[in-house]
Amino acid sequence: MTLKSKHFIAIIGSFDRLKDSKENAKKFAENLGAQLAEADLGIMVFLAKEFERCIVCGYIDKLKKIKGEEKLKKIQKKTERPIQVRYITKQQGKVGFCEEKNMPKAFNTDQPIPIEDWEVPFYNTLVKAKDIDGVLIMAGGNTTLTAAQIAIALGLPILAIDGFDGTSQKVRNQLALNAVGFDYPSNSKNKNVKEGISWLKEECVKRTKETEQRNKNEDACLKxxxxxxxxxxxxxxxxxxxxxxxxxxxxxxxxxxxxxxxxxxxxxxxxxxxxxxxxxxxxxxxxxxxxxxxxxxxxxxxxxxxxxxxxxxxxxxxxxxxxxxxxxxxxxxxxxxxxxxxxxxxxxxxxxxxxxxxxxxxxxx
CATH class of the missing domain: 1.20.120 (Four Helix Bundle (Hemerythrin (Met), subunit A))
Structure with missing residues (x-):
């Protein structure tokens, strides 16, 4: 059985309804990005808003230290690029990150969604995308809550940050109540972030193994x-x-x-x-x-x-x-x-x- 070489985490959330200190939230998000890079997890972002920019900033900074800037510039296959960007057609050319100018081959921005409204394709991407192995949620509002429920229904591993205002706290409480046989990780402080990301990666690997074994069994039955x-x-x-x-x-x-x-x-x-x-x-x-x-x-x-x-x-x-x-x-x-x-x-x-x-x-x- 050949497992995936890299697992991708969908980054969902926003600072729009944040009542806490935004500076603390931004630093926390950058640390999340850094820990994702250190765990060798790819990320998928849907908009270039402040929350996503902080995640990408921390991710790229850490990635450059781990792999070196020159190595990142040589990535050829777009599907192997660690940062996958999704956006609708009318946002083409408008969704971008500062780091993309110096590190274009770390990003895959060639998959626009051919529709005008962003919300429906955003949810559809979660439902249909085979590239998503897990979800990270921080702060956010109603859209984040809806996306979280879709991810729960799909059985995707979810790391919900509970240290800031927003619906991610509700999602974290929901997941903690439904957790059977393990303690759902708490991520309210920076010292817990590394443990939380490690847990998320372990769950992604575990789910991939189970999925591939299930597919193997189905293929055997069909055969x-x-x-x-x-x-x-x-x-x-x-x-x-x-x-x-x-x-x-x-x-x-x-x-x-x-x-x-x-x-x-x-x-x-x-x-x-x-x-x-x-x-x-x-x-x-x-x-x-x-x-x-x-x-x-x-x-x-x-x-x-x-x-x-x-x-x-x-x-x-x-x-x-x-x-x-x-x-x-x-x-x-x-x-x-x-x-x-x-x-x-x-x-x-x-x-x-x-x-x-x-x-x-x-x-x-």
């Missing part, structure tokens, strides 16, 4: 049911194939040439379908729907089997009269084996044909 479904197709085609062979031998002398020819033709299609059934059971790499593979295999088996069988049915003077059972059985079973092999490789041939068909317009140009 099991898919394999069962494929095995049913193979079982039906095998039964039908053996039935055709049995009918050929049982009624060879009774039904005559036309009926034997009909059984041969149906048997070729079934043999091709059986070959395709064997392939989809053994090979998991095929991306075709099982029934489609069976149909393609059946058609391939019928065509290739007839190409093999027709020259044997035609003599120099026209259609050959059926001879003894041994010779006719030899022709029939040889054609069945050929049709089976054609069905076995039909997916590969079909994919190559589609690939060549797609490339043909380019070659013609």
């Amino acid at each position: 099991f049911f898919s394999q069962t479904h494929k095995t049913k197709y193979l079982g039906v085609s095998l039964f039908t194939l053996f039935l055709m062979i049995a009918l050929f031998f049982i009624f060879f002398d009774s039904w005559g040439g036309i009926f034997n020819l009909l059984i041969s033709v149906v048997g070729l299609g079934v043999a091709g379908a059986t070959g395709a059934g064997v392939r989809i059971v053994v090979d998991d790499s095929t991306d075709m729907v099982p029934i489609s593979s069976i149909i393609v295999g059946g058609v391939a088996g019928l065509i290739v089997g007839l190409v093999y069988l027709i020259p044997l049915l035609l003599g120099g003077q026209g259609v050959r009269v059926p001879e003894n059972l041994f010779y006719e059985a030899y022709k029939f079973l040889s054609a069945i084996v050929t049709a089976f092999l054609a069905g076995l490789g039909s997916d590969i041939v079909f994919k190559q044909m589609l690939s060549h068909a797609k490339d043909l317009p380019t070659k013609l140009q």
Whole structure:
């Protein structure tokens, strides 16, 4: 199981309704940012308001000390940049941080949300974003409270700062009451911040492990049911194939040439379908729907089997009269084996044909 290399924390809150000393709150937020950087956690910010700016300021200062400014400037992949910025289209060019001018590659600002109102996409980002592993909440108002409830419903780890005015205190009390089997961390003082961030990271790692294990179990269940479904197709085609062979031998002398020819033709299609059934059971790499593979295999088996069988049915003077059972059985079973092999490789041939068909317009140009 491969765990994520970096976990991202959504930064939610504001100083808009703060009654306490704003200077203390700003210093506290900068310390939060520094501790997030020290814990090697990425951050996701939604607006460049005062609260987010303080978090980013502390984060970048600490990051430069840990990794060095030159190393930060060399980050190439935008998804690996430690600061992910989300904003709506009309805010493009307006949402920015002072640190971004000197450290542009520490920020990913290329994901604007194509909508005019910021509040709805903000909540949707929390709900849909797979990049968010946890949430940090400080102060804030009604929007912060709503975002916190969404995060709680999603089961995201939440660190709610309770040392300042705002709805984060309510959220912290709610989480502390709901905590089972552990003491929810208190973060009212700077000395508790490091412990709180460490707890948040541990919860993110724990949740990631649980999520990946759950996904692994779901994939295993889906694979099991898919394999069962494929095995049913193979079982039906095998039964039908053996039935055709049995009918050929049982009624060879009774039904005559036309009926034997009909059984041969149906048997070729079934043999091709059986070959395709064997392939989809053994090979998991095929991306075709099982029934489609069976149909393609059946058609391939019928065509290739007839190409093999027709020259044997035609003599120099026209259609050959059926001879003894041994010779006719030899022709029939040889054609069945050929049709089976054609069905076995039909997916590969079909994919190559589609690939060549797609490339043909380019070659013609």
